[in-house]
Amino acid sequence: MSFLHKGYLTGPIIGALWALVxxxxxxxxxxxxxxxxxxxxxxxxxxxxxxxxxxxxxRGNRWLTDGVAVVVALALMGTGxxxxxxxxxxxxxxxxxxxxxxxxxxxxxxxxxxxxxPFGVANRHExxxxxxxxxxxxxxxFFTAIVIIPFYVMVMTSMKSQQELMLNPLDxxxxxxxxxxxxxxxxxxxxxxxxxxxxxxxFYVSVLTVLLTLLFSVPGAYAVARLRxxxxxxxxxxxxxxxxxxxxxxxxxxxxxxxxxxxxNSILGIVLIYPVTTIPVALYMLQGYFRGLPVEVEEAxxxxxxxxxxxxxxxxxxxxxxxxxxxxxxxxxxxxNEFLLAFMLLDDPSKFTLTRGIASLNSSEIPRQHxxxxxxxxxxxxxxxxxxxxxxxxRGLTAGAVKG
Amino acid sequence: xxxxSPPKGRGALARREARLAWGLLLPTITIxxxxxxxxxxxxxxxxxxxxKLGDLRPAETRLRVSLRDRGxxxxxxxxxxxxxxxxxxxxxxxTDTLPEGVTLTGELPQGCALSGxxxxxxxxxxxxxxxxxxxxxxxxxxxxxxxxQAVRDGAPVVRGAADNVLTNSxxxxxxxxxxxxxxEFWSVFGxxxxxxxxxxxxxxxxxxxxxxxxNKSFKGQGILRGLYLFPxxxxxxxxAFTWITLFDPFxxxxxxxxxxxxxxxxxxxxxxxxxxxxxxxxxxxxxxxFPLSFLFILARMQSIDTDMxxxxxxxxxxxxxxxxxxxxxxxxxxxxxxxxxxxIWTFNKFDDIFLxxxxxxxxxxxxxxxxxxxxxxxxxxAGAAVAVVVFGCLLIFSAFFFRMISREEGL
Numbered sequence: 001m002s003f004l005h006k007g008y009l010t011g012p013i014i015g016a017l018w019a020l021v022x023x024x025x026x027x028x029x030x031x032x033x034x035x036x037x038x039x040x041x042x043x044x045x046x047x048x049x050x051x052x053x054x055x056x057x058x059r060g061n062r063w064l065t066d067g068v069a070v071v072v073a074l075a076l077m078g079t080g081x082x083x084x085x086x087x088x089x090x091x092x093x094x095x096x097x098x099x100x101x102x103x104x105x106x107x108x109x110x111x112x113x114x115x116x117x118p119f120g121v122a123n124r125h126e127x128x129x130x131x132x133x134x135x136x137x138x139x140x141x142f143f144t145a146i147v148i149i150p151f152y153v154m155v156m157t158s159m160k161s162q163q164e165l166m167l168n169p170l171d172x173x174x175x176x177x178x179x180x181x182x183x184x185x186x187x188x189x190x191x192x193x194x195x196x197x198x199x200x201x202x203f204y205v206s207v208l209t210v211l212l213t214l215l216f217s218v219p220g221a222y223a224v225a226r227l228r229x230x231x232x233x234x235x236x237x238x239x240x241x242x243x244x245x246x247x248x249x250x251x252x253x254x255x256x257x258x259x260x261x262x263x264x265n266s267i268l269g270i271v272l273i274y275p276v277t278t279i280p281v282a283l284y285m286l287q288g289y290f291r292g293l294p295v296e297v298e299e300a301x302x303x304x305x306x307x308x309x310x311x312x313x314x315x316x317x318x319x320x321x322x323x324x325x326x327x328x329x330x331x332x333x334x335x336x337n338e339f340l341l342a343f344m345l346l347d348d349p350s351k352f353t354l355t356r357g358i359a360s361l362n363s364s365e366i367p368r369q370h371x372x373x374x375x376x377x378x379x380x381x382x383x384x385x386x387x388x389x390x391x392x393x394x395r396g397l398t399a400g401a402v403k404g
Numbered sequence: 405x406x407x408x409s410p411p412k413g414r415g416a417l418a419r420r421e422a423r424l425a426w427g428l429l430l431p432t433i434t435i436x437x438x439x440x441x442x443x444x445x446x447x448x449x450x451x452x453x454x455x456k457l458g459d460l461r462p463a464e465t466r467l468r469v470s471l472r473d474r475g476x477x478x479x480x481x482x483x484x485x486x487x488x489x490x491x492x493x494x495x496x497x498x499t500d501t502l503p504e505g506v507t508l509t510g511e512l513p514q515g516c517a518l519s520g521x522x523x524x525x526x527x528x529x530x531x532x533x534x535x536x537x538x539x540x541x542x543x544x545x546x547x548x549x550x551x552x553q554a555v556r557d558g559a560p561v562v563r564g565a566a567d568n569v570l571t572n573s574x575x576x577x578x579x580x581x582x583x584x585x586x587x588e589f590w591s592v593f594g595x596x597x598x599x600x601x602x603x604x605x606x607x608x609x610x611x612x613x614x615x616x617x618x619n620k621s622f623k624g625q626g627i628l629r630g631l632y633l634f635p636x637x638x639x640x641x642x643x644a645f646t647w648i649t650l651f652d653p654f655x656x657x658x659x660x661x662x663x664x665x666x667x668x669x670x671x672x673x674x675x676x677x678x679x680x681x682x683x684x685x686x687x688x689x690x691x692x693x694f695p696l697s698f699l700f701i702l703a704r705m706q707s708i709d710t711d712m713x714x715x716x717x718x719x720x721x722x723x724x725x726x727x728x729x730x731x732x733x734x735x736x737x738x739x740x741x742x743x744x745x746x747x748i749w750t751f752n753k754f755d756d757i758f759l760x761x762x763x764x765x766x767x768x769x770x771x772x773x774x775x776x777x778x779x780x781x782x783x784x785x786a787g788a789a790v791a792v793v794v795f796g797c798l799l800i801f802s803a804f805f806f807r808m809i810s811r812e813e814g815l
Contacts, residue, residue, distance in 0.1 A: 028661065037664040087664070124722040132723055139617045140628075146691060147634050153657065154646040169652075169660040220432035229422035235429070241802055242440050244745075246752030248771045249791040252778055253443035253450065276439035279432060308424055337639040339755050355641045368649060375642035386637050390630050 005127045007057040007119040014113060014134050015053020016046040019106045021138055023048075023083040025145075026102050030084075035171030037087030038098070044076050044083035052107050056114045069107035073099045109137055151379075158185050158373035165368060185373035193370075194349070195357060195377055202354035202378075205270055206335035210328045212275035213282045218324075220279075221286035222312055226298070236287065243280040247340055250277075255344050265348045273341055278331045285330070289323035290316065326392045329385065336382050354378045447795070450788035452575045457782035463488030465496045465530065465564035471506065471542065471555040478548065479539045480508065480555065484527065486534040488566055493534075496564025497526035503554035510541030530564065579789035596751065596769040599686055603750045606690035608743055611697030612735075616727075618698075619705045629702075636695040644759035647688055651675060681765035685757050689750060697742050704738040705731070744805045748798065770794050 004010055023040035030038040052069040059065075076082045077099045084102055086095050113133040117126050152172070157165065159174055159182040174182065189195040224235050254273060255264070263269035293316065301311045317324070342356040352360065358374040414422075468483040482500075486493050502508070502521045512518060516525040516538075525538075544551045583589055618629055635643060651658045651674035662668045674684050708731065716726050754771040757763060763772035770790060778787025 027665065031661060031664060032657070039665040124724075128723045136617060139613060143614055143617070143632055144628075147631055150643065150646045150650060151634060151638075153650050154642065157646075157649055165655045169655050169657045170664060172657070216432045216435060219428035223425040223428040227421050227425035227428075228418065229425040232425075237806060240806075242436060244748050244752070244798060244802055244805075245440060245444070246754070246771060246794055246798065248752070248754045248774050249447060249795055250440065250443045252774065252784070252787055252791055253446035254439070256446070256450070256784065257443075273439065276435055279436060280440075283432065308421075333637065337641075339639070339641050339759075355639055358639075358641050358645070362645065368655070371645055372649060375639075375645055379638045379642045382637060382639065383634070386633070387630060390626070 005122045005124070007117045007122050008054065010122060010127055010130060011053040011057030011114050011117060011119075012050035013053070014130060015051075015056065015106075015110055016049035018110055018113065018134060018137070019045045019049025019052065019083060021141065022105050022109075023102060025141060026098070026105065027084055028145075030098060031170050032172035034089070035168050035173065036089035037170070038090070039085045039087075041081065041083055041085050044081045044085075047081070048072050048076060048083045048103070049106060049110075052103075052110055053114060056107075056110050057117050057119050060115075062108075062111045065111055066104065066107045069103040070100055073103035073106075113137065154372055154375050154379070158369050158376050159183070160369055162367045162369065185367075185369045186377070189370060189373055189377065193357070193361070193374075194352075195354070195374065197350075198352050198354045198357035199377065199381075201267065201352065202336060205267065205274065205353060206332050208271050209274040209278060209335040210331045212271075213278045213331045214324060214328060216275065217279050217282035217286055217327075218317070219312075221283045222290055222316065224283070225287040225290035226295075239280055239283050239287070243284055247277065251340060251344055254341075258345060264345050265351060267351055269345055270342065270353070273345075274335050274338065277338075277341070278334055281334070282327050282331055285327050286320070286323060289320060293319055322392065325389075329389060329392055332385070333382060336378075444795070447788050447791050450785060451579055451792045452577065453785050453788075454574065454576050454578060455784040455788075457779065457784055459784075463491050463493065463566040465493050465498070465562050467498050467560055467562045469500060469555055469558060469560060471544075471552045473548070474539070477541050478544050479510075480506070480542045481540075482513075482525070482538040484530070484534070484536050484538070486530040486532060489532050491532060491566035493530040493564045493566050495526075496528065496530045497524070498560045498562045499524045500558060500560035503551060503558065505545040506551050506555065507543045507545070508540050509543050510539075512540065513538040527564075576785075579783075579785045580792075582786060583789050583793070591766075592768050592770060592773050595682060595767060596771075598682060599689065599753075599757075599767075599769055600747060600750045602686045603689035603693070603753075604743060604746045606686065607693040607746060608697050608739065610690055610694040611699075612701055612739075614694060614698040615701035615705055618702060632698060633695045635692045640692070640755050641759060643692065644688070644756060647684075648675065648760065651684065675761050676765050678766045681761050681767050685760055685767050688756060688760060689753070692756065693746065693750075697746065700738055700742055701735060704735055708734050740808060744801070744808055748801045748805065751797065751801070752794070770797075 004013070020040070020042070023045040027038045027040040030036075048069065051072050052065060055068045056065045073083060074096070077084075077095065082099060084098060086098075090098075114130055117130045122130075156172055156174055164171070164175075176182070223229075224232060224239070258264040258269055263272070297319070298311050298315055301315045302308070306314065337355065338353075339355045339359070342353045343359055346352055346356050349357075349360065354374075355378060358371065358378060361371045361374050463486065466485045466487055468481075470481045470483075471478060472481065473479075480502075482498075484496070484498075486496075497515070500523045502523060504521070506521075508518060508523075513525070515527050516523060518524075614632055618625055618632075650656055653659055653671040653673040653676070656674075658674070659668075659671045662672065663670070672680070675681050712730055713726060716730055721729070752771060753769070754775065757767050757769055757772050758775065761767045763769075763776055768776065771794060774787050774790045774794065776787075777790055778784050
């Protein structure tokens, strides 16, 4: 790779790649924002970027780089080779404006990316730092796009009508002029499809799951983490092993057993089964946390005459409160998002959980925007909780959530 | 003279501690055993049984009672049927109490006896498809309509049921034989391996990239970190349907965009074409689970000693060298543990593929096959056989995993 360690080679290459990324980004953004076609052109972008990159390493003067980029971009557009090709819906003025914007977002970041890269032979540091700056810029853009676009589509689709969706799928705008009618799908879901009830069911099932899980896993985790007994090692391993058993393998016998006992189609059945799927996770996370607590505090308690159970109640649990919050949140998330068991065990619409309710919207008779509105209804509460308590949640996730 | 020596064996305190430990563990063990161990055993049991979905409720004797005027005499009719076409019913019969005012005058059918108003019949074994009407002349005192209603409302006790396939002693290896004989199994297995390997590696590499981006403090780092976790935190059903909407061949934005940009000529059916659907499903897996690996890798990165990097700077190491010779070896432990755990979990994944494609268009993995066999084909036994295969693979993987984890402690 060392033949690349020359500013006059590295500069144009990085420049061309960056211009490609930018023209795709701007093209996609403009298409979605206007509903009209704006399509990035490979060669136009490469030429624009290469020239801009070359000028940037040659002089290192920002004004010069920006100016050259604007001139090149407009010239390319004039010859019909522009980095951004426009459909018929764009006026001349907006074409020029967008081309200048493109030149700007190519040239200005390039000035930063290629800073310190000499025109001639570059050493390893200068070369690699330029590459890393390019990758960083690309990375932020890439990750933000792949996360935001699907979630935006979810919200946007739920606020449109079937005709609007079919008419122009490119159009990502939300027509704010409709006012409250934007939320028609939501209104209908709550009025006709009983989503209020599903939400309540999901909520109390999740809360009960959290309580039952903690009730069972706290003593178990404490015993495995702190007390010495034969088979302690086997237990720590066993917990992890159970944590890996696929749900679908268990779901089949559970389905059979529930059919025979008559627990299918009952909330009781769901509340009985959810905690069991989360107890291994909770045990695993909590035992790790209990191990990290100082033994001395507990021993002091024992010396002062507290019994073991009192020590757990008065010393360990208060110390472990943040961990309990993390585990509780994580379990809540699992229970709220759970789909497989609810789907298999619940058939009666009056007992659906939220995820099961959304699954029932997936039919050709029910319009797409209702399905998306249901998805938003399920996502918003868990996101709100997540953003509000991100610190706990992140810790909970890293503590033991390799499961998904 | 007694020799002074350290105490031997387990003392009273140690024993008390062990007792307490077992006491604390008992509820948890019981419940986990109930819902994990027993179903696992049940799966092995069912996999060698010829069970269909319909066999979950074994056939029972069916009885209909009516009182009607036939010709000029009112007749009481018992209609006894065996609804099953294949199974015999054993010990079939019933006990019925006639309402007041109805007296039987006709001849009682064979096997029946009347004492007072109580009618008891026993037919022994009923052949498959058995369907017989027994009519007995009767006399009605009082309002005939009321008597008819009373007969219809009566609650006779019915006896007799078929053998339950789940508990009897018929065993078969048919389920496994069919599973391995059909060419389908190996293609399903291949799909599973592709999905698992590329899904896991993809999520790991993308997660590593994201972690490196966020491994420096700047304004808004917390917000970005929260944002990048969204795909993992959102309910799978919500994001899966969003992907389906986004990539819909008719009204999906992705298709419209590709056509406008001239990348493709017509609409692409992303989740309905043979090789593409599998790639899309794998991409979804990467998209949904990169946050998890990113979170773990980031946590490990932030705990690496900065002294090392300072020393490397003094020695003139370039950024790539620092990454290759310092960061990567430090991250190797967490990467391998993550890889194995995620590998197992991707292998076990069901919901994602089930929601995205339903296992169609060449995306049927082993776990989806469990569902497909058990519920779509209604062959519970075959589904259980696939589940046994899945569980077997899991045991092999976890043997690897525990070897690994004993080397890399922590996590």
